Amino acid sequence: MAQTLSEQILSRAAGRQVRAGEVATVAVDLVMMHDSLSPSIIKIMEQELGVERVWDPERVAVVIDHVAPAATVQTAEKQNEVRRWAQRQGIRHFYDVGRGISHPVLVEEGVAQPGMVIVGSDSHSTAYGCVGAFGSGMGSTDIALAAATGRTWFRIPETVLVRATGRFRPGVSAKDLALRAARELRADGATYAAVEWHGVEFLTVMERMTLATLSIEVGAKAGLVPPVGIPQQVPDWLKVQEGASYSRIIEVNLATLEPQVSAPSVVDNVFDLGDLGRVAVDVVYLGTCTNGHYEDLAAAARILAGKQVAPGVRLMVVPASRDALLRATEDGTLAKLIAAGAALGTPGCGACIGRHMGVLGPGETCLFTGNRNFRGRMGSPEANIYLASAEVAAATALTGFITNPADVM
């Protein structure tokens, strides 16, 4: 019987044919943990489970990205504990301050590969679906168990299919498709399910990551783009099968898609930009695992080149990874952004969780290229966060109010 991508990957990992709805124990290929939760994961593994060594140091990755570089003495101290632990464990895939956000880094390093089961201590671990891996976020206890045993359990998810047709118009991109899907599915529309994004083979791997990361915002366990047209080696058993069953299908015509904006304070509160009215902003923040990729920096630079950020607006640029930053440096993208008035942060999560590098004050409004606009997410609970694409971010930085890129291109 035909299987979804999740069923194919989880069947292989379970060592038997599994179908949506079953509960199965599966072998994991990779466990990711980051600085913010590693201390509790290590503690649970050592003290509660009584396990000293991770099951396979080659298949555990540790990334210092959430508060990188450390913002307080406590975080510095905890990060040192994590560094020492990773060294003792012989973990080679250890990426320190400045290398970038775990999700793009593990893809760039070739550690995350098509067909893998990857669990991470970060809800946006759905990101690995950008290369056709089953990536799923879990809490400290689940990650401690996975790191200790190389296994975890899943209820095999049903799959919600988002089928795109056509091509984006200029100034419209993957973020708009993802927000459009969130608008239809709502914040809980794919809870316990996986999302498959079809019709997007023309996107780069990092553009696919935008879709994969936002899959968690509709509640999904994983968010996969079929691995075709990517540089990674794809196992021959992994492909979209005719007749696989989908619990729900959503169609989006990219050719008529308008720029989408998610207004405070839930991700599914999505509008066509044109229906939003005039929204003045204080801060434009370009970054995160959702839209801090080279492609996003380049799209923003195309709009901002030779122009200046509006008076009174702060433009923060925090590249998702060192690779993105390097590429943007080499081809002049970065110079264009900085000349336009951008302030540059260290590659990493930045202010996405409100801990450092540009947290918001009370009453401030931010146009954010990230993935969550919850109250208090980026700092003050009295700040307002609007989510949109890198193109909208750049257009907004130019005018000072949320602006359709088509109006300034």
Place this chain on the structure above:
Amino acid sequence: MSRVWIFGQDINTDQIVPGRFAPIMLKNEDDLRKYPFVEHRPEFAGDVRPGDIIVAGNNFGCGSSREYAPLALKMVGVGAIIAPLFARIFFRNALNLGIPCFTADLTSQLRDGQQVELVLEDGVIVTEGGERIALPPPPVFLREVWAAGGIVPFFRQHGRFPGEAA
């Protein structure tokens, strides 16, 4: 007796414990007990009593994977959480920590501040007036984890994951 705390829908993990109050940000991890709903419902952390019940709307616990969100609720003694749908990472984390979660919509049957009795073994809530509200029985794989008191004791006892044949 348990007090009922009613919450709305789409309660996210930033509302339960903002990322700024992660244990890694605190001097003393035990201080986490001060922060459940610190901004969303500031009186909660001070007034909640062990055994109290959270009764919420749809999609409770959406957002981040931070286990310290349910951990903070466990630290202040929340006895059960009842919602029509839980976000999956939160649900797993709560299960792993041994916090009973029931999938039911009781937001219109119970009032905020109401005193009730939760009889976990029978899966019922008994109101002051003697009304019995049956909670839907959780699937076997969840019950075996609860019975052990969380996933770590479960794994240590059985050497396997839930749902897997013994």
